[in-house]
Amino acid sequence: ISTTSNLVFTLAGVLKRYEANISSLTVCSFHRVSCKFKATVLLRACECWLELFLVTKLSFHIKLRDLPFDLPLKTLLSPRLFTSNEYEVLRAVLCWLYLQLNPLRQTLTAHSTIITLFSKETAVFLEQPQGQKYITIFQALRMHGITEWQHLQELQNIRVLPESWLLHILSKHYHTLYSGGDMVLTDFSKQAIRFGMMFDREQVCCTQTICIYGFYFLLQAAKMGESDTYSFSIERLRHWDPAVCQSSIVSHPYSVRSN
Numbered sequence: 001i002s003t004t005s006n007l008v009f010t011l012a013g014v015l016k017r018y019e020a021n022i023s024s025l026t027v028c029s030f031h032r033v034s035c036k037f038k039a040t041v042l043l044r045a046c047e048c049w050l051e052l053f054l055v056t057k058l059s060f061h062i063k064l065r066d067l068p069f070d071l072p073l074k075t076l077l078s079p080r081l082f083t084s085n086e087y088e089v090l091r092a093v094l095c096w097l098y099l100q101l102n103p104l105r106q107t108l109t110a111h112s113t114i115i116t117l118f119s120k121e122t123a124v125f126l127e128q129p130q131g132q133k134y135i136t137i138f139q140a141l142r143m144h145g146i147t148e149w150q151h152l153q154e155l156q157n158i159r160v161l162p163e164s165w166l167l168h169i170l171s172k173h174y175h176t177l178y179s180g181g182d183m184v185l186t187d188f189s190k191q192a193i194r195f196g197m198m199f200d201r202e203q204v205c206c207t208q209t210i211c212i213y214g215f216y217f218l219l220q221a222a223k224m225g226e227s228d229t230y231s232f233s234i235e236r237l238r239h240w241d242p243a244v245c246q247s248s249i250v251s252h253p254y255s256v257r258s259n
Contacts, residue, residue, distance in 0.1 A: 022049045024061035031071065047071075051080045056198065059092035062108050065099035069133070072096055076140035079189055084196045086145030093137060094118070094160070121159035131160075138165075144172050145193035147212060173213075181213040181255050197221055201228075209243050214255035216244050 022030055027046050034043035050058070054075050058064050075081060076089070083089050091111055098114045099105060118125070125131040126138060138161065146152060146169075156166055176183050185191050197219060199206035205222045216237040221230050237244050239254060 022046060024053070024058045024063055027058065028063055028066035028068075032068075047074070047078075048080075050075045051078050052082050054081070055083045055088050055092045059088075059095055060108065062099075062106065064092075064096050064108075065103060065105070067096060069137075073137055073140055076137065081194070082196050083194055084198070086142050086193060087148065087151045090141055090143065090146065090151075090155075093141060094158070097134060097137075097160075115154060115158055118158040118160055123159065124162055125160045127162055142190070142193065143169055144191065147173060176213050177253060180257055181215050183213065195219060207243075209237065209245070211252050214253040216241075216254075218243050 022045060027049055030042060031046040033039070034046060050071065054072070058067070072093070076093070081089070094114055095108070095111070098109060098117070126135050143155070143165075146155065152170070152173075155161065155169070183191070193212060195208070195210050197206050197208050199221065203223070205220065207221075208219045210217050210219060216239075218235045218237055218241075220233045220235070222233075223230055239256070
């Protein structure tokens with residue numbers, strides 16, 4: 001399409017088709033075009049797609065490198081961002097950062113390789129001039145939700161976060177465990193810890209057991225009838241419940257508080 005008038009006319013006519021074809025391959029291009037021609041419906045459709053699939057799909061696609069700075073930041077700050085856990089969000093951001101620093105790469109690099117490369121740095125990345133502009137991206141992460149020891153070890157090994165950030169995260173974990181699992185919450189919209197499940201349309205029910213600060217919970221999603229309507233529930237598990245793996249209790253703290 002050679003002229004702006006033709007493009008606007010065509011864009012209005014095929015907007016629905018574009019929305020249906022948003023994918024890891026097209027989302028960045030569609031978002032760029034929608035910004036240029038102020039196609040607000042398509043723009044919002046791209047943003048909604050990213051809220052659902054930034055972590056679960058785009059982070060495994062080379063097109064992640066085309067995501068402009070303001071878009072991952074907006075997505076990370078959205079209360080509708082979907083992730084299975086907070087560590088997966090960190091993985092997605094580290095992959096995106098690596099591609100920003102290496103824009104000529106044509107294929108994705110394994111996560112373990114990215115971690116190794118960042119671990120070899122002699123200076124903390126966010127404290128360097130090159131890393132200053134990425135501070136807001138990492139501030140948008142809910143790193144207090146990363147509680148597995150191997151993931152925390154990874155946080156300490158990579159030379160990305162300032163030591164003061166790491167100390168704050170670890171001290172929060174320590175004081176929460178010392179307090180019997182009580183988290184100090186001042187802003188639920190930013191401090192809540194996210195857990196998510198994905199299941200096929202054919203499935204009637206999906207369950208997942210999660211552990212946080214010595215408490216175990218059963219998350220459950222169940223399909224209601226033949227429609228695309230689902231009910232969701234969360235239930236605290238006791239140590240005798242068969243849904244709690246005994247090996248988890250051995251390797252994780254366990255709270256016996258009745259309340």
